[in-house]
Amino acid sequence: xxxxxxxxxxxxEDAAPGMTLAQAVxxxxxxxxxxxxxxxxxxxxxxxxxxxxxxxxxxxxxxDEKREAVLAxxxxxxxxLFMHSKDSLPxxxxxxxxxxxxxxxxx
Amino acid sequence: MSGLTExxxxxxxxxxxxxxxxxxxxIHALDDKDVDTHTLAQKISYDQTLTAKVLxxxxxxxxxxxxxxxxxxxxITVLGFNSVRSxxxxxxVVDTFADHASGDLDHAHFWKHAIxxxxxxxxxxxxxxxxxxxxxxxxxxxxIGRLVxxxxxxLRYRDVLQRCxxxxxxxxxxxxxxxxxxxxxxxxxxxxxxxxxxxxxxxLVSGQVASPAQGDAAAIAAVADAIAYAxxxxxxxxxxxxxxxAPDWDRLALNExxxxxxxxxxxxxxxxxxxxxxxxxxx
Numbered sequence: 408x409x410x411x412x413x414x415x416x417x418x419x420e421d422a423a424p425g426m427t428l429a430q431a432v433x434x435x436x437x438x439x440x441x442x443x444x445x446x447x448x449x450x451x452x453x454x455x456x457x458x459x460x461x462x463x464x465x466x467x468x469x470x471d472e473k474r475e476a477v478l479a480x481x482x483x484x485x486x487x488l489f490m491h492s493k494d495s496l497p498x499x500x501x502x503x504x505x506x507x508x509x510x511x512x513x514x
Numbered sequence: 515m516s517g518l519t520e521x522x523x524x525x526x527x528x529x530x531x532x533x534x535x536x537x538x539x540x541i542h543a544l545d546d547k548d549v550d551t552h553t554l555a556q557k558i559s560y561d562q563t564l565t566a567k568v569l570x571x572x573x574x575x576x577x578x579x580x581x582x583x584x585x586x587x588x589x590i591t592v593l594g595f596n597s598v599r600s601x602x603x604x605x606x607v608v609d610t611f612a613d614h615a616s617g618d619l620d621h622a623h624f625w626k627h628a629i630x631x632x633x634x635x636x637x638x639x640x641x642x643x644x645x646x647x648x649x650x651x652x653x654x655x656x657x658i659g660r661l662v663x664x665x666x667x668x669l670r671y672r673d674v675l676q677r678c679x680x681x682x683x684x685x686x687x688x689x690x691x692x693x694x695x696x697x698x699x700x701x702x703x704x705x706x707x708x709x710x711x712x713x714x715x716x717x718l719v720s721g722q723v724a725s726p727a728q729g730d731a732a733a734i735a736a737v738a739d740a741i742a743y744a745x746x747x748x749x750x751x752x753x754x755x756x757x758x759x760a761p762d763w764d765r766l767a768l769n770e771x772x773x774x775x776x777x778x779x780x781x782x783x784x785x786x787x788x789x790x791x792x793x794x795x796x797x
Contacts, residue, residue, distance in 0.1 A: 497737075
């Protein structure tokens, strides 16, 4: 899962095979029915319905343009978060590692 | 404004909501090598809300288990008693404070940062082959003193938040200015009241470390706190990354590959852990 992906909560009625779960699904007793990251199939959607699930969290992919805008915003936010602490050597190193991390996970 | 006395702090600690008895028992057993896990497992199971949350955490991406864990004794067999204990503590502490009014302190924001720090501390500990469960607990509780200060005086805590917002002042400095002490000192008081072992209390005060192992634990908490802010997990408008003490950073010697992995692990587990523990809502 890429960190620019958007999480959406949808009715199980609207779920379609091929969608990826952004969050694990549990039954009322707290037992995990499907893990986060699993891909829904016809069979699993029917099974979830039978177990009383009504909504699921799915991953909604976004366009390249949107992705770039999100990356730019997240780099600007990084500057803001570190605005008071870039004089410290450890913080500068951490900042550089995060720049790489954001660029790699978001592009 | 006059500073807080030790009595003021002790009074505020008493006004905090009480943790469930089973949780206090688990805390007292933290340093105990011969705990009766069977009896404790039974006692945990009596609390159904707690049990449901712990099982959801045990079955989350947090552990990445293939088989489903259906009961507390089963969780202890698969994950180990210490892991289950840290999950119970996390679930109970967040739950206990969920409805506790303390002025302007934003609870969702507070616990999101605490959970992010806990997950990150656990990930760092895994790299250092340090105690992952104790690191998780220390990370979760590293800011608990803010709740004590906000309970002591919601009005004065509002002053602290305003100073941070208006002058972009460092939180610890603003707290010291308004209260005469910062949240680390207040946190130490509450952890001592709950009888946490010295290994965990010691992580709140880095710089004055007794043993190498304790130094590691304090460094992990300090660096995890900074990374949780740097990853923007709590998303607060005035969140800023605190300066990491150079000795703490050097001690952990995390290389680039390790850092990238720690970022990814922390981020992957974060949303799910917050959803299960009930720390949701916009900061």
